[in-house]
Amino acid sequence: MAQHVVVIGAVALGPKAAARFKRLEPDSRVTLVDRDALFSYGGCGIPFYVSGEVPDVDALRKTAFHMVRDEEFFRKTKGVDVRARTEAVAIDRAAKTVTLRHLPSKAEEVLPYDKLVLGTGSSPIVLPIPGANLPGVFTVNNLGAAQSIRELAASGKVGSAVVVGAGFIGLEMAVSLSDLWGIQTTVIEFRDQLLPGVSGPNIARMAMHHMREKGVEFRLAEQVQGFEAGADGRVARVVTNAGAVDADLVIMAVGVRPNDELARACGLDVHERGGIIVDKTMRTSDPDIFAGGDCVVLEHAVSKGATYLPMGSMANRQGRVIGTNLAGGHATFPPVVGSWCVKLFDLAAAGAGLTLAAAQNAGFDALCVHAGLVDRAHFYPEKGLMSLDLVVERGSGRVLGMQGLAVNGDALVGKVDVVAALLPSAPTAFDLGNVEMAYSPPFSAALDILNVLGNAADNILTGRNAGIHVDEFAALLHDGTDRIVLDCREAKGTEALVEKYPGIWINIPQGDLAEHLGALPRDKQIVLICSTGARSYEAFITLAHNGFENIVSVEGGITAVTAAGLDV
Amino acid sequence: MAQHVVVIGAVALGPKAAARFKRLEPDSRVTLVDRDALFSYGGCGIPFYVSGEVPDVDALRKTAFHMVRDEEFFRKTKGVDVRARTEAVAIDRAAKTVTLRHLPSKAEEVLPYDKLVLGTGSSPIVLPIPGANLPGVFTVNNLGAAQSIRELAASGKVGSAVVVGAGFIGLEMAVSLSDLWGIQTTVIEFRDQLLPGVSGPNIARMAMHHMREKGVEFRLAEQVQGFEAGADGRVARVVTNAGAVDADLVIMAVGVRPNDELARACGLDVHERGGIIVDKTMRTSDPDIFAGGDCVVLEHAVSKGATYLPMGSMANRQGRVIGTNLAGGHATFPPVVGSWCVKLFDLAAAGAGLTLAAAQNAGFDALCVHAGLVDRAHFYPEKGLMSLDLVVERGSGRVLGMQGLAVNGDALVGKVDVVAALLPSAPTAFDLGNVEMAYSPPFSAALDILNVLGNAADNILTGRNAGIHVDEFAALLHDGTDRIVLDCREAKGTEALVEKYPGIWINIPQGDLAEHLGALPRDKQIVLICSTGARSYEAFITLAHNGFENIVSVEGGITAVTAAGLDV
Structure with a gap:
């Protein structure tokens, strides 16, 4: 029986769910709605567009086959109708309708649905402080903002920049501005380390040391209180509790929050800290409404608590699960471990699972074991340092998470992905010491660094080292x-x-x-x-x-x- | 209670078991016996020593801290007595003694043991054909052979070389001779593809295409029948069932066989195809005798059959398990999946688990799904092709193995290691489509290539693609x-x-x-x-x-x- 599926939000999750569903049910109809004129882009590529590494905005909108994912593309190749510049303003669950407003014309339309998908994404947090709306102060939330930042960076008029927030996007933007455009950049972070929440202090300090050597300045444990304009009315200074920093360009990258208002308004279950609640099939509390991507909370495989992971990779995988289930399938999305990676100049940082602090917050009696070794056979000429923190539970020896920093990002990401793959089955440090890793001197050591790390933790857990x-x-x-x-x-x-x-x-x-x-x-x-x-x-x-x-x-x-x- | 442990074989497994045991039982005594004068080296590094990438033989014998692992090193830093140039000629299990023969002096000694460890390794197979012992015909079995090969390659007197066997060592040696020394090299393989047994034909063909472009010649499905000498009495020609090939240097790399004679002679259980049989604690059929490394057979986690994996990485991990159990511990070595990787000029090949042929031999109704994609976000400027074969079982959709080839070897090894980590828990193609991989455009794609591969297999298994x-x-x-x-x-x-x-x-x-x-x-x-x-x-x-x-x-x-x- 043909259905009409309405998908709200056309970045990452929405298009994936829509296309998968249409492949499974070609006779059904899908309407994909997005507020923006530019949709279905690789948002994680924005820092690399700003840096100039990605040449133009269209590159982020293209498929691997160089086709721009516009309305025409979705209609012809996916059989999906797209309504761009259209906002979903209300959901009537009893009537099974969604009210759409076409933004340029303000015209409203009530669209019936059989199934609804919420891929409403997230919005960057704007600090509630004076000057947050000054010209020259940006958040990184869409391609329009990305274009404005790149134009400004390329204009030669920016002497110095401030990035507020030392998370993934903040650090990537700092690298882009500093490395590629040569702009003196200062990162101001409220907490006392880089990558708060995802990395422990060990790895964070090493990352900061490297970025400082590359010319980025850091002001940690410092609170931004406002932005001040210069004579031209544009931002000129960032005021903090510890002083002021000149800046012709400010990036606010203090996190994002889930766009759950629509869900909340129609009575769907929403987490108390924000984010739509979904089950393993990605259904909301209304079985005809699915949600995924940046607007939902997920179950953490290690902490078992609710976790918020606004990442494009999550959204893409969830999109396929939703597409399958829209067509009557029984796909499930497993609990997550929160794998991440980020390129910081010549080094990469990456991790999966819990940090020591997160593990302790989740009630584990945990400790963190550190190892630093070259990433290949030590006799092989080309090699680089890899530093790893392993978070383990005392007593059980269970591995709870790992974070690392390395010259060789691909190798580091490989190790993190292995730990991420193992985490749901609750491996011990001993298990990690025994995990089978492919070995050849140009790629790894006979006793892989993961084996060494597992053994080092095992030695500490069993009292043979302190x-x-x-x-x-x-x-x-x-x-x-x-x-x-x-x-x-x-x-x-x-x-x-x-x-x-x-x-x-x-x-x-x-x-x-x-x-x-x-x-x-x-x-x-x-x-x-x-x-x-x-x-x-x-x-x-x-x-x-x-x-x-x-x-x-x-x-x-x-x-x-x-x-x-x-x-x- | 202090024990005397005798360890036979001082490469990889033996030293690791000895050192681990001494750390756990510092009051006990360990005697480590080896036939060679040069022991405890990184044998997997030999091709890179031959190529000149590893400058000297001592580099393969050194620790990461630049200390040569000689008798003095073991005595002082590990508390282990080494008897080099000493052969174990017999084991008396009832009397718990081992008879040692000092090779230079021929003097024999009967040494009592409390526990015995067999790390007797493997020997390269020498083809039983005419001329196999001619000067210029080598197997790659120890540092002495490596030195002779390098000297000859560097002499400028070698116009062309033949490598017999297209396994790991054969291909690595072909790369070393061809790439670094500029020697015209032909690889002759009895079977009809490269990397027989570990790779399927898809990946093997791609690897061969690349190596041919780099100047290596291949003669597949061709049987070497003998080696002929030139006027100087040294090898000059390789004769096969399809003709003859000139060669001033021949490397025989047709596999190794486990050195299980000592075990067999004293009545320990040995596999019918060779290799000492051990349980999960690495004990032989005599509970006071452990064995590991290249002389044992292991249980395959996927096929459940006995498998022979003569790899340094296996030996190192097993050494620790044996060391623990010598000291009364209860460590186990899990069934293996046979992960491997090899560098072939500018590409890397790698794999884990079963090939399609191996899966079918093991009784699985299996098929192989191929995917080839760039290894990063497609909009990121630096990227390379990664080609992957996934072997899956029809019906269950269970993943049985994966093999691949890629420009970016570290990234490929990472994907293979993830599959290797998952294989023991019998994941399905759908699970692989959903596996959580760290994402950032410089390192991976939002839908990781492993997710794409899992989904592609899922589509084929469910009849949505053929x-x-x-x-x-x-x-x-x-x-x-x-x-x-x-x-x-x-x-x-x-x-x-x-x-x-x-x-x-x-x-x-x-x-x-x-x-x-x-x-x-x-x-x-x-x-x-x-x-x-x-x-x-x-x-x-x-x-x-x-x-x-x-x-x-x-x-x-x-x-x-x-x-x-x-x-x-």
Whole structure:
């Protein structure tokens, strides 16, 4: 029986659901409605359009076959009617109608539906502070804004820019403005680290160190209070609780919120923190209404709580599930683990599952284990550092999440994707130590970094090692307590530190340690450090076996200290 | 209670098991025995040493901290005694002793053990044909052979080389000789494709096309019958059932066999096709004797049969499990899926699980679905082709394996590792279509290629598409049957093919198809093709919906045809 399906929102989720449904039920009718004139674009590509890497806006609207996804395209190749510049203003669930308003003409129309899909997306949060609407202050929410930002960046009139918010979009925009247009860019973040919520402090600090080296300035734990105009009426200054920063261009990237008003107004279940509630089939509380993409909340596979993941990848996959179910299918969308990745100049950051803070908030007795190693066989000439944080539960040893930073983004994303694939089945650190990874020296190490990380966590969880992170190490080095830092590397390269910290920083190569136990105090804490943490682990074993009790080793070693830009 | 553990074989597995055990039981004693003077090296690095990418043999013997893993290293940093140039000649399980023979002196010694570990590795197969022992004919089995091959390659005296066997090592050696030393290299393979056993014909053909473009010659389905010497007594010619090939250097890389003689002689259970049988704790049929690495057979997680995977990565992970269990632990090594990867000039090949042939041999009613797509968001400027074969079971839709080839090896390995991580839990094609992959345009597409591949397989399994592979397409194009090839791309670029195959190859862009159904014959087969298979799938839906019955679409489209070097 032919149906009429109305899809509200024509970016990512909507077109995917519409096209899938039409393939399954070619005789049914689909109407795809969007507020904008430009729809069905790759929104995640906006920072790369702003940078100039993507040449024009149409590139974000094209298929892989170079066809622009306009009304004509959808009609001819997908059999889907598109109503652009048309807003859905009300849903009457009893009558099964949606009221549409054509924006240019203001004409309204009541459209009956058999099934309705809400792909209403999200809106960037605009800070409720003075000057938020000044010319030159932007949010990154659609192709029009992207065009304006790129024009301004390319005009040569922007001396300095401020990005408010150090999440994915904020950092990507900072890279675009700074790297490609050479604009002096400052990122101001309310919280005390980059990538808050998705990364722990270790990886965030390393990412910040790299971006600072590339010329981006950061002001963390600082609150933007307003934007001030210059003589030309355009934004000229950003005022914070810690002072002011000049800026001819401001990007507000402090997050997005789900467009759930339409759903709320017609009485659908909406989460208390926002976002339409859907079941595993992507149905709302009304079985004839589906929703997906940036306007819904999802179940987290690890925390089991509701999570909000406004990502194009989620929307595309959910679109297919909705399309299938519109046609009477029984597809389900599994709980999510929140995989992410972002390119930051020459490095990539990525993660999946819970951060340590998120794990603790979700009630897990969790800890975070760090490892930093080269991403290939160590004898292979081309290789780069990969730094990984593994979040694990004490007792069970269950892996709860992983975040990382690496020179080789593709390799890092591969490791994160593996952890993401495993997370729903609740693997332990031991399992990760044993996970089968493809090996050849140009691509990986015989004991893959994921295996090493799993084993390192297993050693800590079973009490065979006790680790501290580099920030803790940097802090305790200067806290005045009388302790020993035992550098387990070979002598060469350790001299400067031994000299800098007389009586504190000593060097005994790990292989010589058993013969020099008498030289070590038993009444002081001994902090073990080496290049990456492997030899300090061996040293830990030796000392523990010989009755030393107050010992810790620095996870990731000197390599991690350097990557984090810490001063030792 | 302190134990004495004897470990036979000091490459990969042995050292790992020994070191792990000593960390867990520092008071126990470990004796590590090896026949060679040079041990504990990264054997998988040999092709890269031969090529010169790895500068010297010691680089393969060093730790990541630049320490050579010699006897002194093991004694000082690991607390392990090494007996090099010492062969284990017999095991007395009742007396719990092993008889060692020091090779230079021939002196024998009977060493008691509490637990024994067999890490005896594998030996390259030497073809039982005339001339196999001529100077200039090598197997790649140890650092000594590697040094001889490199010296010869670097001497400038080698005009042409033959590699016998197109497996991992054969192909890596062909790349090393050809690419780095500029030696004209011919690979002769007994079977009819590259990477037999681990890759299907699709990916193998694409890999061969690339290597041929780089100058390597291939002779497939050809049997080497002997090697002939020149006037200097060194190898000069390789004789096959199809003729002879000149060669000043021959690498025999036709596989390895497990060194299971010692185990067999003392009555341990050994597989009928070779390889020591171990349980999940890596114990042999004698609970005091463990074995791992290249000398054992393992359980395959998909086929459930015994599988032989002589890989350094397996050995390293098994070593830790054995070390744990030597110390009274209860670690298990899970069934394997056989992940692999190999660098072939500018491309990488990789895979996990079963090939189509292996799946059918294991009793699965399986088929193989192909997809070829760029590895990133299509609008991102830097991207490359990734080609993937997915092996799935009809009916259940279960994923049994995946093999691929790509410009971006790290990205490919990431996808393979994800499939490898999922395989033990028996995912379906639908599950793969829904698997959560980290997305950002510089690293992946919103609908990841794994999602696309899973969906493509799901469409075929549920009868919404019917695919043929490019080799079948190339064959049917020239089989004389009266049929139509319907090219669904936009007109531009299709003209030459329409002209070349008059009355057979026609072009109707997919978006115009619904309006031109009358132009299509209902009494002939219609073969749909487009750029990558996406539009031919849409066209398939349209034709099927309109009652056309004899239709197939070419999986991977023109892109796959070109990548395979097929002539259309």
